[in-house]
Amino acid sequence: MTEPIPTGTAASLQEHTASGRTTTAATVDSALARARDVNAGREGLNIFVALDDSYLQDHATVSATQLTDTEPGLLLGVPVAIKDNIATLHHPTTCGSLILGGYVSPYEATVVRRLREAGAVPFGKTNMDEFAMGSSTENSAYGPTRNPPAPDRVPGGSSGGSAAAVAAGIVPIALGSETGGSVRQPAAFCGIVGVKPTYGRVSRFGLVAFASSLDQVGVFGATVDDAARGLRTIAGHDPLDSTSALLDVPDYHLAHRRSVKGMVIGRPKEYFPESLDPRMRARLDVALEHLRELGAEIRDVSLPHTGLAIPVYYIVAPAEASSNLARFDGVRYGLRIGGDGLKGMYEATRSKGFGPEVTRRIMLGTYVLSAGYYDAYYRKAQRVRTLIADDFSRVFASGVDVLFTPTTPTPAFPIGAISDPYEMYMSDIFTATANLAGVPAMSQPIGRVGGLPVGGQLLAAHFQEEKMFSVAYALERALGVGASS
Amino acid sequence: MAASLRADWEMVVGLEVHVQLRTRSKAFCACSCEYGAPPNVNTCPVCLALPGALPVLNGRAVELATRAALALNCTVHPVSVFARKNYFYPDLPKGYQISQFDKPLATDGYVEIARSDASPMRVGVTRLHMEEDAGKSIHDRFPGATAIDLNRSGVPLIEIVSEPDMRSAEEAGAYLRVLKQILEYLDVSDVSMEEGSLRVDANVSARRRGAAKLGTKTEVKNMNSFSGVERALEVEFVRQVGVLASGGTVQQQTMLWDAGAGEVRPSRTKEGSHDYRYFPEPDLPPLVLADEWIDRVRHDLPELPADRRRRFATDYKLGEYDVNVLTASSRVSDYYEAVARAHRDPKVAANWVMGEVLAQLKGSAADIDTFRVRPQDLAGLLDLMRDGVLSHTAAKQVFAGMVATGDPAAQIAEREGLVKVDDDAQLAAWLDEVIGELPTEAERFRAGEKKLQGVLIGAVMKKSKGRADPRKLNQLLAARLGS
Numbered sequence: 013m014t015e016p017i018p019t020g021t022a023a024s025l026q027e028h029t030a031s032g033r034t035t036t037a038a039t040v041d042s043a044l045a046r047a048r049d050v051n052a053g054r055e056g057l058n059i060f061v062a063l064d065d066s067y068l069q070d071h072a073t074v075s076a077t078q079l080t081d082t083e084p085g086l087l088l089g090v091p092v093a094i095k096d097n098i099a100t101l102h103h104p105t106t107c108g109s110l111i112l113g114g115y116v117s118p119y120e121a122t123v124v125r126r127l128r129e130a131g132a133v134p135f136g137k138t139n140m141d142e143f144a145m146g147s148s149t150e151n152s153a154y155g156p157t158r159n160p161p162a163p164d165r166v167p168g169g170s171s172g173g174s175a176a177a178v179a180a181g182i183v184p185i186a187l188g189s190e191t192g193g194s195v196r197q198p199a200a201f202c203g204i205v206g207v208k209p210t211y212g213r214v215s216r217f218g219l220v221a222f223a224s225s226l227d228q229v230g231v232f233g234a235t236v237d238d239a240a241r242g243l244r245t246i247a248g249h250d251p252l253d254s255t256s257a258l259l260d261v262p263d264y265h266l267a268h269r270r271s272v273k274g275m276v277i278g279r280p281k282e283y284f285p286e287s288l289d290p291r292m293r294a295r296l297d298v299a300l301e302h303l304r305e306l307g308a309e310i311r312d313v314s315l316p317h318t319g320l321a322i323p324v325y326y327i328v329a330p331a332e333a334s335s336n337l338a339r340f341d342g343v344r345y346g347l348r349i350g351g352d353g354l355k356g357m358y359e360a361t362r363s364k365g366f367g368p369e370v371t372r373r374i375m376l377g378t379y380v381l382s383a384g385y386y387d388a389y390y391r392k393a394q395r396v397r398t399l400i401a402d403d404f405s406r407v408f409a410s411g412v413d414v415l416f417t418p419t420t421p422t423p424a425f426p427i428g429a430i431s432d433p434y435e436m437y438m439s440d441i442f443t444a445t446a447n448l449a450g451v452p453a454m455s456q457p458i459g460r461v462g463g464l465p466v467g468g469q470l471l472a473a474h475f476q477e478e479k480m481f482s483v484a485y486a487l488e489r490a491l492g493v494g495a496s497s
Numbered sequence: 498m499a500a501s502l503r504a505d506w507e508m509v510v511g512l513e514v515h516v517q518l519r520t521r522s523k524a525f526c527a528c529s530c531e532y533g534a535p536p537n538v539n540t541c542p543v544c545l546a547l548p549g550a551l552p553v554l555n556g557r558a559v560e561l562a563t564r565a566a567l568a569l570n571c572t573v574h575p576v577s578v579f580a581r582k583n584y585f586y587p588d589l590p591k592g593y594q595i596s597q598f599d600k601p602l603a604t605d606g607y608v609e610i611a612r613s614d615a616s617p618m619r620v621g622v623t624r625l626h627m628e629e630d631a632g633k634s635i636h637d638r639f640p641g642a643t644a645i646d647l648n649r650s651g652v653p654l655i656e657i658v659s660e661p662d663m664r665s666a667e668e669a670g671a672y673l674r675v676l677k678q679i680l681e682y683l684d685v686s687d688v689s690m691e692e693g694s695l696r697v698d699a700n701v702s703a704r705r706r707g708a709a710k711l712g713t714k715t716e717v718k719n720m721n722s723f724s725g726v727e728r729a730l731e732v733e734f735v736r737q738v739g740v741l742a743s744g745g746t747v748q749q750q751t752m753l754w755d756a757g758a759g760e761v762r763p764s765r766t767k768e769g770s771h772d773y774r775y776f777p778e779p780d781l782p783p784l785v786l787a788d789e790w791i792d793r794v795r796h797d798l799p800e801l802p803a804d805r806r807r808r809f810a811t812d813y814k815l816g817e818y819d820v821n822v823l824t825a826s827s828r829v830s831d832y833y834e835a836v837a838r839a840h841r842d843p844k845v846a847a848n849w850v851m852g853e854v855l856a857q858l859k860g861s862a863a864d865i866d867t868f869r870v871r872p873q874d875l876a877g878l879l880d881l882m883r884d885g886v887l888s889h890t891a892a893k894q895v896f897a898g899m900v901a902t903g904d905p906a907a908q909i910a911e912r913e914g915l916v917k918v919d920d921d922a923q924l925a926a927w928l929d930e931v932i933g934e935l936p937t938e939a940e941r942f943r944a945g946e947k948k949l950q951g952v953l954i955g956a957v958m959k960k961s962k963g964r965a966d967p968r969k970l971n972q973l974l975a976a977r978l979g980s
Contacts, residue, residue: 099549119542220548224779253551254781332779335581338592339546358585381774
């Protein structure tokens with residue numbers, strides 16, 4: 013097991029950098045050293061797919077001097093790891109896929125620009141399931157990433173590299189992306205905090221699309237506060253993303269000031285099935301008991317369409333993916349493998365460039381959008397998706413502030429343990445609902461089961477991330493920081 | 498084609514017209530829509546479909562599309578939805594075209610045209626939707642390779658789909674000409690088939706006269722002029738009737754028009770093999786147009802050709818021919834109207850615009866915007882002529898000077914000494930000189946030989962270099978030598 017070495021929270025790094033007690037360059041150096049460290053040996057974690065030491069050292073120097081005259085940014089001097097499907101200028105953006113091998117984006121994502129503007133250092137690119145399709149970070153052209161607290165296990169996915177970068181103590185904050193739980197599930201598996209904001213809260217410009225109506229950039233933090241500061245920095249309207257909301261962004265890192273006293277915490281029965289591991293249930297009960305003691309009302313509620321989330325998700329997401337991934341055709345960038353004529357080139361390039369899970373989902377998505385099947389699958393799935401969203405609207409309209417559930421049905425599983433795609437899909441059973449409904453959700457550590465971290469999930473109404481953070485701060489105070497570590 | 502065939506068989510035509518909207522930037526990014534730029538200069542991450550790029554709708558394109566829809570009498574829907582049309586092709590960088598499918602911007606319009614016997618008819622407009630253009634594949638630039646130019650990728654288009662209401666190639670041609678004229682008046686497009694800002698695909702079928710059911714249609718593409726469309730329809734109709742009359746069946750397929758050979762040929766792409774897998778574009782929210790906004794666009798619509806023709810006939814008392822020539826393009830009619838209003842004799846203004854001005858422009862109405870003689874200057878010239886300052890001959894000379902220099906008429910007339918002389922003393926002096934030089938003719942005129950008036954006046958005109966006011970000169974001559 014790799015023991016995390018605390019790098020310091022984002023807040024302390026920012027303060028120390030602003031006051032001159034440390035420098036961005038020194039922070040970056042120690043993060044680089046830590047990254048080298050955890051990657052060494054037979055149990056190397058394989059977190060980064062691209063990490064250019066000298067570029068980062070140069071960059072860190074520049075960003076520190078650039079900001080000496082101005083108000084220190086919220087993340088001044090904080091290294092932030094970036095998932096490999098978010099466009100960055102220097103490091104390649106490959107989505108963990110051969111088809112984008114070596115591809116360097118000529119522009120950067122809005123979220124990365126906002127990080128830099130806040131004084132943060134975009135810190136390399138992290139491993140992921142190819143095109144964010146997977147729940148274990150095993151579907152990567154770069155090989156699997158290991159779970160820092162349990163290196164024989166998966167870190168979860170698809171943002172496993174970013175989760176591991178935080179859990180291994182390399183960086184306090186990392187960016188991931190969510191389509192069906194790709195931030196919350198690895199956060200739970202790695203014992204850290206992971207936030208999926210409301211759909212439209214964060215710009216998707218520069219996030220390589222998987223399923224556009226579900227995708228959202230998410231944030232990992234070693235602590236609730238790290239995640240809150242990360243989200244505060246990247247959130248907000250972006251004219252380059254037509255689906256981003258024109259709403260002001262609250263200071264999430266000030267949400268700790270609000271007490272949970274009088275808040276209504278919903279406990280949806282569909283997320284606590286009979287089959288739930290009693291040890292997991294016990295950890296959740298302890299968390300809920302803390303919240304009750306702090307003055308929150310715990311209320312049993314129901315989200316009756318929860319069970320339909322996975323089937324709906326596996327129609328909507330592949331359908332959009334089949335279209336989004338059409339641009340990887342070997343014509344303009346990325347891999348090209350010659351073949352017999354144009355069709356031969358397409359076929360050779362895409363067959364070699366995409367891994368089996370991506371291929372499976374493209375085929376699935378192409379099928380459900382085909383003439384004659386559209387109504388039976390895609391249209392029907394969209395209708396059911398509305399029912400799932402209505403479940404949430406009804407519960408939140410009834411006075412529930414935040415929902416509390418397990419993030420995953422189980423802790424991290426061993427690398428290579430799940431080979432059946434359907435079984436793998438079921439690991440998103442508690443997380444996919446938030447993406448389908450567009451509501452914000454986060455996972456935070458609530459302890460261990462069988463020695464492995466498990467997470468509790470908080471969900472709130474659209475754009476009510478602040479409430480979610482208030483509860484998370486309170487729970488973290490009650491359970492202790494890194495309750496799962 | 499034999500008259501009997503035409504008596505037995507009827508052509509049924511519906512047209513799909515793609516029109517490039519005249520916007521400065523593309524439909525979903527800020528790149529320029531400029532025509533003729535070097536390859537791939539007007540591109541960015543969005544229209545190159547780089548990983549992570551997202552579309553942002555051009556509001557101006559929506560306004561122009563709405564303007565067109567309203568002018569074509571369509572219902573503009575308060576909510577329309579962009580959809581992805583998925584297919585693989587190298588010049589389609591995203592692997593899908595952003596278009597509209599089951600919820601288009603506008604539906605249920607019509608265009609009024611005249612049949613060949615001048616009777617009016619309506620051609621239904623099924624739908625008008627917004628979409629983006631693809632890039633261009635260039636097959637003849639590099640041997641053995643295809644080059645891709647993505648300057649056009651993402652340029653905003655509208656597709657206007659007609660009902661199968663036309664029954665002849667002439668009706669199809671009439672529809673296209675009326676449609677083009679309306680779009681030109683609306684200033685929503687350059688409507689140039691040569692530059693590809695207007696493209697026509699024709700769906701055509703044949704059926705026995707009196708049959709209620711439509712025959713199997715083919716889609717004819719690759720026409721580059723309206724007359725090409727008419728010829729292609731004629732040729733394809735004859736082909737289909739030939740097939741049907743001999744007991745065969747028409748295959749639903751795409752036919753390509755070869756203007757050089759005057760033939761249609763089946764396209765290699767198989768119709769029906771396409772499944773475009775349309776689904777709502779998740780990167781763009783539904784397009785929601787407020788009623789007030791639609792009303793404002795409707796209110797701001799310019800005068801349309803039919804209304805302008807009516808008004809010109811009434812207000813300016815112009816004949817049908819003049820009206821048609823002057824309203825053929827909105828720019829020419831705007832020009833004419835400005836001249837007519839400033840000069841106040843609409844018939845004279847019409848003669849000059851139709852004669853001198855259009856001759857100068859050599860029929861290219863688009864150039865009238867940069868034509869050196871502005872309407873108020875032309876009106877100034879006509880005013881000088883009306884006021885007797887310039888003779889008709891001198892006016893034409895002055896006009897030539899205006900075309901060359903852009904200077905106002907009065908200035909040129911002055912500079913070139915073309916102003917009519919009506920000063921009695923000067924005229925009398927010239928007349929005296931002429932009487933002195935031609936004493937015999939003067940005497941015979943005085944004696945009553947009136948036909949010599951021409952000789953005497955002509956001599957004075959020559960002396961005055963054409964500037965002498967003929968009316969005054971005649972009076973003066975009568976006073977001097979009158980019997």
